[in-house]
Amino acid sequence: MAVMTIDDWGTAVAVLRLANQLVDGVQEGLARRGFPDVRPAHGFAFVRISEGDATTADVAAHLGVSKQAAGQLVAQLVDRGYVLRRPDPGDARARLLALTDRGRACTEAAEAAARGTVEQWRSQLSPAAFDRLQSALETITAPGRLRPAW
Numbered sequence: 001m002a003v004m005t006i007d008d009w010g011t012a013v014a015v016l017r018l019a020n021q022l023v024d025g026v027q028e029g030l031a032r033r034g035f036p037d038v039r040p041a042h043g044f045a046f047v048r049i050s051e052g053d054a055t056t057a058d059v060a061a062h063l064g065v066s067k068q069a070a071g072q073l074v075a076q077l078v079d080r081g082y083v084l085r086r087p088d089p090g091d092a093r094a095r096l097l098a099l100t101d102r103g104r105a106c107t108e109a110a111e112a113a114a115r116g117t118v119e120q121w122r123s124q125l126s127p128a129a130f131d132r133l134q135s136a137l138e139t140i141t142a143p144g145r146l147r148p149a150w
Contacts, residue, residue: 031114054097
């Protein structure tokens with residue numbers, strides 16, 4: 001195992017801080033846009049639910065949490081009017097999850113808040129430096145689902 005140098009640690013901390021800025025920017029933007037009761041975990045659940053044909057078990061697998069924890073999170077989203085449950089035509093015991101109009105509006109508000117945060121970063125760099133940052137991030141970011149890293 002390679003030893004992490006001070007420079008490597010500084011890079012790791014900077015990336016974590018940048019991720020925190022994005023999460024904070026989205027949370028603040030959601031609150032300003034009328035969605036103060038949504039937390040980051042809810043947003044990651046929205047990602048899976050918006051893909052379609054999602055059950056609570058699918059949300060649990062996507063988030064990397066127990067079915068019980070996902071059930072509690074989904075119940076919050078249903079109670080708050082962001083998600084609805086409907087019968088699964090292929091399995092009478094299962095319920096499919098879907099975003100409500102409020103859930104879709106919240107997703108759009110989160111996307112707008114994220115764009116605003118990125119625009120702040122863009123304003124702090126020259127156009128060329130921002131393009132290099134974006135290219136570097138695209139190069140080193142592994143493809144895959146958007147999910148929490150807990």
